[in-house]
Amino acid sequence: MAEMSGSETPALALVDLNKAYGALKVTDHVSLDVATGELHAIIGPNGAGKTTLIHQMSGLARSDSGHILLDGQDITGLSMATRVRKGLARSFQITSIIPGFTGLENVALAVQARLGSSFRLFGAVSREERLNAPARDILETVGLLGRADLPAGLLSHGEKRQLELAIAMATEPRVLLLDEPLAGTGPEESAAVIALLRKLKGRYTIVLIEHDMDAVFALADRVSVLVYGRIIASGAPDAVRQDPAVREAYLGEEGP
């Protein structure tokens, strides 16, 4: 599993991670290295435990045992907010934005979190160019600048997905955890999000969960397959595609 990491410290490493909900083992001895700059896709059937794994990495869910290392540093016990400040950002399978804020305010909020001074009680935050200028740049990158002043709750589903990526980018992460960024998007919207992911690839180390296999095999440097909480295969996309265990457990269902 460590064939690509060589001597370099992986950007993100999972070491023998476990988690159970009651009797249900959702994460089962998962170990994984993600090299710096790599786009690592995690695929697997519904209920395999992909979202739970992202929750564990991001700190939203506690792990029963095992370790999570960010650039070699153990972050297992840290809160989600602390992990974000250390450079680990995420998006959610079910869109998570602040609907009453405008798109610009949503992104500026993340810029503010990074810059600090959030105990400042005076000065109109909406007019702070130190927050708005970087936020506008990012909105431009994701193609939402024209919709920046609309309440985020009124954006289309695809636009909300893009906004969520913009928010994650505004925290200036080194590692991005993306939980099905294409979920629920129509064909046009998903093309826009895929184009955006292509832009982000290489700029950040990315862990991508996705059901859209075309997108996965087009974007991923490496792919891991999660079934019933276990990683049953991990490697280059083509190797994983050919893996008989994978074909049987997962791809086989929809293969030719």
Add this chain to the structure above:
Amino acid sequence: MTPLPQSPAAVETRLPATRAGFMRREWLPIMLFVLLALLPFAAMLGPEKYTLSLVTRVMIFALAAISLDLILGYGALVSFGHAAFLGIGGYAVGILAAHGVQDAALQVPVALLASGLFALLTGAISLRTKGVYFIMITLAFGQMAFFFAVSLSAYGGDDGLTLASRSKLFGLAWLENDRFFYALVLALLIGCYALTRAIVASRFGRVIRGAKENPVRMEAVGFSPFRYQLAAYVIAGMICGLAGVLLANQAEFVAPAYMAWQRSGELIVMVILGGLGSLHGAIIGAAAFLLLEEILSGYTEHWKLIFGPFLVLVVLFARGGLLGLLARVRGKDRADG
């Protein structure tokens, strides 16, 4: 979680920073304050003492309601023990006065410190819970304060404590003058309104507003909402403590009843009645509540039988409280003409 159309707080930040925009946004609070400033002159034509006393009381409760709106309307923190701060402010005046310390220059700092400390301790515990549990635990702390006051037999216990006179102001008895007292309360109301208004529009305020709508999102951009909510809770508690100082002076009396849970409930009703999360809505709500109470109780001692259904109607048909109703009527006017 259904997406909210748009909170007033979010709309306000989007309006252009022009003079016209400022007036459109602020005409209502400005009109309210102008009205309150002119009222003493009108009062001279009628029963002046009664009018000034009634409206002073309204403004004091408006101050308390504003402080609650800061955490309830902007932070979704449903504190059911907010009246405790009225009592703490009131007892700071009463107890100090009983020991011969009559000057507001000393009473006010003590009241603010005591309310701030109480808020810090109870908030640090309450804010670890959410939703219904937060309501219950703030209620419990409020009741603790209530029963503590009841147990203060040296200071009147159940019966409370009558002040010999209103507080001095740097040794002067200015507060005894009802007109001066009215002006002072109005000035403090405007000051605290401006302060809270600035706070909700600040960096800090944005964190509070964001944590209200989506706390998980806040953590996912790197905020731990707890610290910010605690700070807001302390600020709100101190402002309400100040209202307690004024209330004790207005009534020249303090009693455990200041902190009764019904009082906390009334504060919540005032804020919702006026319109959550606008600050001046809290002023309108406090005024509507106390004036209706005053008028209805003049007709019948069963005034709550009328007041109850009225509240239900407002909640059912005037989403956003009286402010929301007003906005809808104005919107209709514009559409019609």
